[in-house]
Amino acid sequence: MIFVTVGNHYQGFDRLIKKADEIASRTSYDIVIQRGYSKYVSKNVKYFDFVPMNEAIEFIKMSELVISHAGIGTIILCKEYGIPLIIFPRRKEYEEHGTDHQVEIARAIEGRGDDHIYVVYDEEQLEAKIVEVLAGKQKPTPKANEGKASLIRTIRTFIENL
Amino acid sequence: MKKAKKIGLICSAGGHYTEMLQLWQAFEGYPKFLLTYQEVTTMDRVGTHYLENIFRSPIAFIIGVVKIFLILLKEKPHILFSTGSEIAAPAFYFGKFIFRTKLIYLECSAQVYRPSLTGKCVYPIADLFLVQWEPLLKRYGPKAKYVGGLI
Numbered sequence: 240m241i242f243v244t245v246g247n248h249y250q251g252f253d254r255l256i257k258k259a260d261e262i263a264s265r266t267s268y269d270i271v272i273q274r275g276y277s278k279y280v281s282k283n284v285k286y287f288d289f290v291p292m293n294e295a296i297e298f299i300k301m302s303e304l305v306i307s308h309a310g311i312g313t314i315i316l317c318k319e320y321g322i323p324l325i326i327f328p329r330r331k332e333y334e335e336h337g338t339d340h341q342v343e344i345a346r347a348i349e350g351r352g353d354d355h356i357y358v359v360y361d362e363e364q365l366e367a368k369i370v371e372v373l374a375g376k377q378k379p380t381p382k383a384n385e386g387k388a389s390l391i392r393t394i395r396t397f398i399e400n401l
Numbered sequence: 402m403k404k405a406k407k408i409g410l411i412c413s414a415g416g417h418y419t420e421m422l423q424l425w426q427a428f429e430g431y432p433k434f435l436l437t438y439q440e441v442t443t444m445d446r447v448g449t450h451y452l453e454n455i456f457r458s459p460i461a462f463i464i465g466v467v468k469i470f471l472i473l474l475k476e477k478p479h480i481l482f483s484t485g486s487e488i489a490a491p492a493f494y495f496g497k498f499i500f501r502t503k504l505i506y507l508e509c510s511a512q513v514y515r516p517s518l519t520g521k522c523v524y525p526i527a528d529l530f531l532v533q534w535e536p537l538l539k540r541y542g543p544k545a546k547y548v549g550g551l552i
Contacts (some may be wrong), residue, residue: 247415247442275429289441292418311510312417313521314552315423340511347534348552386549390531393548394427394505397529398480401406401503 241266241369242302244273244295245329246310251277252335255327258362259306260284262369289359297318304372306365309341314348317355321381325357325367343376355379407435409478409502413454413488414440417509420484423551424507427482434476436469438488455488466491473500485509486519497526505529508537510552516540 243259245252256272256279263283272286273295290298299305299316307313309328317324326348327369328341342360349358359368408431412421418437437443439451450472455465469492481496482505483489489506496502508520510533517525524530524541532538533550 247440290467291445292422292442293445295442309511311552312419314510315416315419318552340513340515343513343515384551386533387551389549390507390533390551391424391427393531394424394507395548396480396531397505398406398408398427398431401480
């Protein structure tokens with residue numbers, strides 16, 4: 240299964256939803272879309288606007304691949320559960336967000352070279368990237384999140400010392 | 402025996418909410434409450450105060466700010482912690498100047514090079530101010546700290 244999610248920003252992300260719908264007609268994988276505030280009505284794909292967080296986590300866990308905007312929640316959850324993720328950032332020029340900070344996030348993550356996160360900036364290259372990622376047999380293993388452990392330790396120590 | 406410190410956890414929906422849940426362990430053992438926006442995605446937690454998004458309309462903003470005040474008045478937290486975004490600003494200012502709480506703010510990992518509006522707004526009054534990307538330190542004063550990021 241491929242789970243596509245675009246976050247809860249009030250502007251929709253039709254560019255991604257439409258492309259996923261188009262790709263769905265050519266792939267053997269089931270595609271499920273959480274379309275948020277997007278307007279595009281998918282023809283080939285099961286979709287809903289939103290589900291509660293715990294259900295979204297279940298969709299992520301059962302997916303072979305997740306495709307999303309550069310959303311922090313999705314990036315964190317894919318890291319935690321070791322699910323391959325293709326990031327396709329929202330762009331200001333298409334009225335998908337107020338700024339281009341999602342491109343900054345995508346570039347910053349790309350520069351780190353994580354083994355389970357891929358970035359696509361042009362929707363015409365999305366399908367080729369999906370095929371490439373799904374063909375790669377090695378499933379990433381969930382890794383200990385050192386940043387998370389360090390943040391928890393710092394905050395906890397600060398509270399204890401108050 | 403030390404008095405139990407009560408912690409108010411405040412965040413908007415989406416990535417801010419996921420970040421909050423990721424850090425839950427930091428608050429284990431302390432009395433606490435969560436204050437967030439009422440969205441389909443956040444409705445799965447018991448013992449939470451829900452607000453309508455304060456940016457939805459001017460009326461929602463006024464009602465939201467009053468509700469935040471009343472929730473703080475009822476809960477009487479000693480510490481406020483937020484992962485953003487704008488919902489933190491009124492809570493932190495009430496906390497600092499009326500309820501005398503300690504304030505911990507974690508800038509969202511979406512802010513790589515540029516501070517968020519909420520971050521800039523609460524930086525001057527925060528007691529602990531954390532960012533999740535090292536390059537962002539340059540944009541804040543000496544109080545800002547980087548110890549790692551969630552993503």
